[in-house]
Amino acid sequence: MGVTEAAPIPKQRGEQLLDQAVRYAEERHWDVFPGTWLEPVDGRELCSCGEAECAAPGAHPARDDWAAQATGSAVQVRRAWQRQPKASILLPTGRTFDAIDVPESAGFLALARMERMELTLGPVALAPDRRMLFFVLPGAGAKVPDLVRKLGWAPSAIDLKARGEGDWVAAPPTRFGGRGAVLWARRPTPANRWLPDAEELINPLAYACGREAAAARARRG
Known part of the structure; x- marks a missing residue:
């Protein structure tokens, strides 16, 4: 009787973001930096910036010095998304x-x-x-x-x-x-x-x- 292969386990969203951010840096040589992310609050997803009426919830820079954060180093990109796996992927x-x-x-x-x-x-x-x-x-x-x-x-x-x-x-x-x-x-x-x-x-x-x-x-x- 043959062995049935297990179906691949879908990646969690944080892993998807990390993988894609690294690919942009490694394959396209694009600088990348982590932005805000979405947090579940009372059944809603709100921006990590804390603004209830955020214009781009979960999809804007998290810091004023975002330009200095941006890096084309895959090692630094990995570190950034390991610290905050849900961070949006932003490109300068x-x-x-x-x-x-x-x-x-x-x-x-x-x-x-x-x-x-x-x-x-x-x-x-x-x-x-x-x-x-x-x-x-x-x-x-x-x-x-x-x-x-x-x-x-x-x-x-x-x-x-x-x-x-x-x-x-x-x-x-x-x-x-x-x-x-x-x-x-x-x-x-x-x-x-x-x-x-x-x-x-x-x-x-x-x-x-x-x-x-x-x-x-x-x-x-």
């Missing part, structure tokens, strides 16, 4: 990548157009607050406003912003309170290790955001 922008942040609906429209155009794409994250983040080369934070103006839009008129130096993004599988987890719309792979420049993606992204802004104005009458 302006170092190995920047991120162009757009509404989810505009992001999917732009993503479909980019794929038809066969543009080179980096990783793309989808956050539970209905935002989409396109990873691009560092420097986007400084030049995106001018790129948008050259395409005929005022930066303040469309919902598109670049996250660069001094900012950060939450990485999968970080959870935003009860809204769900950050996901990859296009996950990091060896094929997208080389990131595009913001100039390569700005046209479809600005177009999609401009269309959405025009539709919103039309709905308001």
